[in-house]
Amino acid sequence: MASTPARHPPVMADVARAAGVSHQTVSRVLNDHPNVRPETRTRVLTAIDQLGYRRNLLARALVTKHSRTLGVVSFDTVLYGPASTVYGIERAAREAGYFVSIVSLRTIDRAGVRDAVDYLAGQSVDGVVVVAPQRSAARALADLPPDLPAVAVEGGHSGDVSVVSVDQAEGGRLATQHLLDLGHATVWHVSGPADWMEAEGRAEGWRATLRAAGRPVPEPLAGDWSPRSGYEAGRVLAGTDGVTAVFVSNDQMALGVLRAFAERGVRVPEQVSVVGFDDIPESAFFSPPLTTVGQDFGAVGRRSIEVLVRQIESSRAGPRERFVVPPRFVARASTAPLR
Amino acid sequence: MASTPARHPPVMADVARAAGVSHQTVSRVLNDHPNVRPETRTRVLTAIDQLGYRRNLLARALVTKHSRTLGVVSFDTVLYGPASTVYGIERAAREAGYFVSIVSLRTIDRAGVRDAVDYLAGQSVDGVVVVAPQRSAARALADLPPDLPAVAVEGGHSGDVSVVSVDQAEGGRLATQHLLDLGHATVWHVSGPADWMEAEGRAEGWRATLRAAGRPVPEPLAGDWSPRSGYEAGRVLAGTDGVTAVFVSNDQMALGVLRAFAERGVRVPEQVSVVGFDDIPESAFFSPPLTTVGQDFGAVGRRSIEVLVRQIESSRAGPRERFVVPPRFVARASTAPLR
DNA sequence: GTATGCGTTGTTAGCGTTCACAGTCGTGCT
DNA sequence: AGCACGACTGTGAACGCTAACAACGCATAC
Known part of the structure; x- marks a missing residue:
């Protein structure tokens, strides 16, 4: 009976030992590297399964320099518009394989946005979405860290970040x-x-x-x-x-x-x-x-993540993009011809 | 003129070098350890300031085993109630010094909640808040990882997690x-x-x-x-x-x-x-x-974070708590005495 | 038979931080 | 003087992972 060495969750080395390979081979399997013998791969996979191994994303982020986390700075997320936008962003981000870390501001001014972005940057986010519907917030986009991929939602064209907005x-x-x-x-x-x-x-x-x-x-x-x-x-x-x-x-x-x-x-x-x-x-x-x-707030959220992820995954000196989502007219009963 | 060794952000060793101390002393200053000579402390502090050093929370989390991130699993965050609750949670968490990572589910069932929690656990969150207003979601609380601090909002009393809810x-x-x-x-x-x-x-x-x-x-x-x-x-x-x-x-x-x-x-x-x-x-x-x-959704958010943080920071075998926030009646013009 | 190459695997060295331990120095006591 | 003890600081080794390189076996080529 194999002694259970610790109550701590298993790490890569445990998997490696169980599969009779080196930890590096485990890493290769996890990252879909091409040159692993199929038989070895399955052996590693079953070991992972048996031990209930889950890779530590923190350790991974530390070495790859990519946390696969996106920051979202928003304002008054209780309002229908911002809430819907953030919802769309979260959904799109998760589908793109990113986590979402959110900061909701009470007052949105230059200092507030900067603090929020600093806070998120401290958490090593790969990029930020700033929902910046106010002119003051849009101005704050000017002093974002220049090397941090960013996209503004409803943010106007000040600063040099990409913008996604409804017309x-x-x-x-x-x-x-x-x-x-x-x-x-x-x-x-x-x-x-x-x-x-x-x-x-x-x-x-x-x-x-x-x-x-x-x-x-x-x-x-x-x-x-x-x-x-x-x-x-x-x-x-x-x-x-x-x-x-x-x-x-x-x-x-x-x-x-x-x-x-x-x-x-x-x-x-x-x-x-x-x-x-x-x-x-x-x-x-x-x-x-x-x-x-x-x-269409969902479209806004999707577009913004699309732009941001493209900016992150390509060379980071991507050109700023500009996306405009068209509105749609909804006729109901509160309007009538003048008599 | 000091040569700029790299375009990469400065690390603790850079600060140590600039201040003429060891990296460990820098760490001590950062973590408010008692035994640092005031003069040394200020020297380190100015070096930090000059270099614009920011500590890497990922590396810190890797060794301390605490990410200072909380996961939130919610459902339909566009509705006023959930949106307000999540807003309150986010605010309270940030004030308590925690980041918030959010997952919004479209359909909330046992598998969905479990997947979301797994997803968050993979990100090494220190605890999770599950906004589980549906009976099926509340049932999903039963199979949360037992060692993960958790609190349910509006979650009923099934499973053995703490619950915060409005009466x-x-x-x-x-x-x-x-x-x-x-x-x-x-x-x-x-x-x-x-x-x-x-x-x-x-x-x-x-x-x-x-x-x-x-x-x-x-x-x-x-x-x-x-x-x-x-x-x-x-x-x-x-x-x-x-x-x-x-x-x-x-x-x-x-x-x-x-x-x-x-x-x-x-x-x-x-x-x-x-x-x-x-x-x-x-x-x-x-x-x-x-x-x-x-x-009072704000109170619900605050309470839930309070309970969760207490659970995280004390021994993790905290007793499950139960918090009930009273509702408040608001009289307006849609009710009148029967004539 | 040796050289070349590729597929596959292992070894080592980090990433940036904290922890455990070991020093050094000065002070107060016997 | 010698010793113990506290305050302060430095050294080394982790944390769990990936990147870079080295090494092995085996097929193909000359």
Whole structure:
């Protein structure tokens, strides 16, 4: 009966002994090296199986200099958008054979992003994905360690990292054009926070579409993504003459707008049409069901990992890439032709 | 001018050379060992600073057997509840000095959980948090590696791991009692999926409260957490006589119920009172604003990390603990006294 | 028969850190 | 003076793995 030398998990040397080969041969089998005799390979494999051996990835990372771990820096991962993006990233990374280490920031500023990346770099991540939807965060991309592969999600084009994002301006255009096509003279806008690039992009698409159609551009109302801010904007709009169409920068705020309108007796879509953005799972069941613009967060996550992994696995001086995922318009019951 | 020996990041030996000490002394400074002369310490510290040295956590983990990384296995991290929980876990872990490696499962079954834990164990995590709200996932806790510190969130009491959870039954009781106090003869229920323990707990609290008050217990309607399933349940309830109060197992389904009622001309709360569960950010702006039961996910995250870290840092044969976080009732406008 | 080559295996030396142990020095005691 | 003891520091050997090289056997070629 073989003495059990230790209660510690078996290491490569144990496998080697059991299979009657050297530890290096075990390593070769594990790493699919070509020149191992089939018979030897199976002997090693059965030894691995019998001992329940699992290779120590830490030791491997120490010598290969690759941890096969990716860092993700995100912000407010409770919001639907960031949560979905991070989910997509995690899934794609795992499919590509990478672990994911996550840091969620409360406030996203230059120092915060830098600290988070430092923290992750200390853990020897092979690369980082920074979900940087705010202008301040995008600026922080400029002082990433230059030798660390990185990709920004929704990060704008500052700094020299690759960027994957949804075409927010196109989304704003789709929403606004839809409302104009319904016969509305112009479209009001409830925007997201000023420093968010997504908010800017959506507002820009809205403004450009109105301009191109030769319509007046009303002063946008500023929100902060929260239902409450939408509610407050909605109260203002309900008390403003001539408002027949509103493009709200996200679905949560649109919910607030609908609520304010309901309280004031403004009927949607009969009197005012409302379009949101994000297509959260709830929006199909708002009262009325919300016309909105959907984003494919899964695609964003997949793309970003694709770009990052390519950057890691090729020479690291890869050219920065730029990937734009198109939004998709979702028509529901909160919009109607002007009568 | 000191020659730069390599473009590689500096290691402990480089610092030692610069400070004129041995690598071991550098290690001692880094680990706050007591017996280092203050002058030597500052010399080492300045050398570290000058070289921009950062200690290699991989090498450290290899020898100490502690990676200071925690694994998190979760399910459907796009939902508000799991997303918030994971967020709380991540934050608490980082504050405790641990990294967090996340695996998000699509389907959560015994094999899935085991694979995920194996995967994480291969990365040498010091412990795992399993967010296991489904009965099948809770069962999977039984075959976790016995020597791996673990804590289950919302995981029931099967297996012998510590559990942190919100008192779902108490939440169900609060909701139901509130409706009874308003004078309703009984309370209908739209439940979550059958195999979710949270759904079970809430239903149990509801049922027990009705029984204790000697009220009839209507057959619950089964949902799947989605707004759509709530909508369908709502249509059934709208067509059922004698329904004056409904306790819905989460806010998303409650939204669907409200929508169905609105379509059928059932006025809330005048004709029917509705209570949800979760207190998602949107629910204050539903039409009408939703009375609901909130869960402190942040507390759940903090507690679970607390328990896990204690288990890791003490002898690993810690007794399994059980932590219950109380829910909190949130009164809004979707409930009213029966007239 | 020796040379050349390839397929296969083993040996050795790291990767960057911590741990165990062994020094060295100065201080206080007998 | 001699000794013990504490504070401080250095040396060597791990941790578990892969990379580089060396060595072996055997076939093929000259």
